[in-house]
Amino acid sequence: MGMQTIGRPTAPVVSESGSVQTVSGSKGLLQHEDLIFEIGDAEKTGVDLPVPSGRADRLGGVTRQHATGLPGLTEPEAVRHYMRLSQRNYAIDLGLFPLGSCTMKHNPRLNEKAARMPGFADIHPMQPQRTVQGALELINELATWLKTLTGMPAVAMSPKAGAHGELCGLLAIRQALISRGEGETRKRVLVPASAHGTNPATAIQCGFIVDEIAADARGRVDMADLKGKLESTDDIAGIMLTNPNTCGLFETDIKEIADLIHAAGGYFYCDGANFNAIVGRVRPGDLGVDAMHINLHKTFSTPHGGGGPGSGPTVLSDALAPFAPVPFVVKDADGFHLVEDVEGEGAEAFGRMVAFHGQMGMFVRALTYMLSHGADGLKQVAEDAVLNANYIQARLKDVMTPAFEGYCMHEALFSDAFTADGIETIDIAKALIDEGYHPMTMYFPLVVHGAMLIEPTETESKQELDRFCDALRVVAERAAAGDEALKAAPYLAPKTRLDETRAARKPILKWTPPAPEAIAAE
Numbered sequence: 001m002g003m004q005t006i007g008r009p010t011a012p013v014v015s016e017s018g019s020v021q022t023v024s025g026s027k028g029l030l031q032h033e034d035l036i037f038e039i040g041d042a043e044k045t046g047v048d049l050p051v052p053s054g055r056a057d058r059l060g061g062v063t064r065q066h067a068t069g070l071p072g073l074t075e076p077e078a079v080r081h082y083m084r085l086s087q088r089n090y091a092i093d094l095g096l097f098p099l100g101s102c103t104m105k106h107n108p109r110l111n112e113k114a115a116r117m118p119g120f121a122d123i124h125p126m127q128p129q130r131t132v133q134g135a136l137e138l139i140n141e142l143a144t145w146l147k148t149l150t151g152m153p154a155v156a157m158s159p160k161a162g163a164h165g166e167l168c169g170l171l172a173i174r175q176a177l178i179s180r181g182e183g184e185t186r187k188r189v190l191v192p193a194s195a196h197g198t199n200p201a202t203a204i205q206c207g208f209i210v211d212e213i214a215a216d217a218r219g220r221v222d223m224a225d226l227k228g229k230l231e232s233t234d235d236i237a238g239i240m241l242t243n244p245n246t247c248g249l250f251e252t253d254i255k256e257i258a259d260l261i262h263a264a265g266g267y268f269y270c271d272g273a274n275f276n277a278i279v280g281r282v283r284p285g286d287l288g289v290d291a292m293h294i295n296l297h298k299t300f301s302t303p304h305g306g307g308g309p310g311s312g313p314t315v316l317s318d319a320l321a322p323f324a325p326v327p328f329v330v331k332d333a334d335g336f337h338l339v340e341d342v343e344g345e346g347a348e349a350f351g352r353m354v355a356f357h358g359q360m361g362m363f364v365r366a367l368t369y370m371l372s373h374g375a376d377g378l379k380q381v382a383e384d385a386v387l388n389a390n391y392i393q394a395r396l397k398d399v400m401t402p403a404f405e406g407y408c409m410h411e412a413l414f415s416d417a418f419t420a421d422g423i424e425t426i427d428i429a430k431a432l433i434d435e436g437y438h439p440m441t442m443y444f445p446l447v448v449h450g451a452m453l454i455e456p457t458e459t460e461s462k463q464e465l466d467r468f469c470d471a472l473r474v475v476a477e478r479a480a481a482g483d484e485a486l487k488a489a490p491y492l493a494p495k496t497r498l499d500e501t502r503a504a505r506k507p508i509l510k511w512t513p514p515a516p517e518a519i520a521a522e
């Protein structure tokens with residue numbers, strides 16, 4: 001018997017607030033599931049092998065003396081454990097996933113089919129290169145598409161996430177500054193207040209100093225503040241700017257910003273996580289960008305979330321291209337080969353970021369996505385993503401408060417100005433769970449009070465958008481009316497309202513076996 005049974009009712013209980021507790025802990029057809037440590041047992045195993053006899057210790061006496069403490073499960077138990085947990089997950093295959101900045105679009109099954117082809121899925125990174133010419137060609141072909149779509153001359157394919165791509169871009173910038181003899185003097189990186197947290201984190205990781213630029217009343221870079229920071233200085237390494245920015249707005253002064261940064265001797269890093277809004281319509285290379293990562297898992301549709309998998313190829317301008325990390329693919333008379341070392345063709349590379357060449361599975365999915373859409377289809381992706389976000393903004397703006405005036409790009413941003421006193425963004429997010437939706441991105445970007453950022457993407461139909469808006473409208477109206485019941489939502493989720501502060505400040509990250517008394521008490 002696990003600890004969980006303590007305090008469970010002997011008959012179903014419906015509380016005054018509407019939450020339900022069943023005898024089994026399960027609800028509807030959703031099974032209750034304890035921790036794997038509670039259901040598993042070190043003595044249990046999924047295989048039935050005879051204990052080998054006459055075994056000599058060949059480990060020189062370092063054989064483990066004690067049990068590892070890992071729980072054992074039979075195969076059906078293991079399958080059910082993860083199946084039950086998976087049913088608590090929200091998924092893009094279940095419904096609209098409104099998380100802003102994350103581009104949770106449908107992942108076409110064709111991508112999966114291509115990625116599972118043995119020629120891509122079953123190869124080994126240390127295979128002789130002549131036996132993996134197709135895979136190298138695919139990497140090269142994807143690189144060509146990325147360079148074409150961004151209007152940039154070079155791309156580093158190996159970074160394994162957006163944040164990793166940022167690291168790649170800033171390491172290239174640092175290397176370029178070192179090669180100019182200014183590695184020690186140019187240390188300041190400008191980052192707008194609305195930036196994704198990874199931007200300042202990356203800059204600091206690379207040894208730069210972050211200098212925050214204010215946002216103006218239109219949600220864009222405050223040009224007066226920017227110009228002030230660039231006046232008579234020679235310590236600017238560069239700027240990290242997201243476009244469209246994290247407020248879901250196009251930075252209308254972007255070309256002037258690029259010129260100002262270049263005139264000040266710095267480089268322009270663009271966070272390309274929001275490329276979905278402009279792919280096929282705007283080429284960052286035309287805007288003066290020196291480096292930009294592309295989240296293949298966002299713009300080019302590969303399943304992501306919960307930390308992976310990702311892929312963040314980073315396009316580079318002529319100024320930064322020589323410093324791109326190894327390995328990279330080149331084509332010569334004998335076919336494709338990888339430049340692996342910081343010498344010869346890779347002499348100026350800043351180094352290496354990953355063991356091998358990057359995320360092959362993501363590369364296959366992204367190229368499949370591009371080829372199945374074609375150039376015209378990718379342009380329509382951006383157009384429909386922007387249209388869908390504006391539809392959401394239009395359908396909600398009479399009950400919620402848009403953060404900025406006018407049309408948005410690919411995501412609709414609201415502030416909490418419409419809520420009654422005492423009702424906060426988190427209450428709206430939690431109530432949305434009861435209505436069947438994963439919450440939108442909350443409290444980000446920081447420049448908007450109680451921010452709610454919604455990115456529907458282009459893959460939602462009008463029916464799905466309406467279904468979501470209908471649910472959110474009702475919650476928003478309750479928030480405006482000061483409905484106190486929102487404070488305890490969600491009522492229908494397996495876990496109701498948690499103590500967020502305690503969860504953040506004192507998280508219990510380690511399972512400890514129940515004390516013997518507790519077991520005895522059962």
Ligand SMILES: *Cc1c(COP(=O)(O)O)cnc(C)c1O
Pocket residue numbers: 101102161162163164196198242246271273274295310311312
């Ligand atoms: C997602 C995102 C990132 C980071 O990308 P990861 O792939 O999660 O590392 C950076 N900036 C912005 C604006 C993003 O939305």
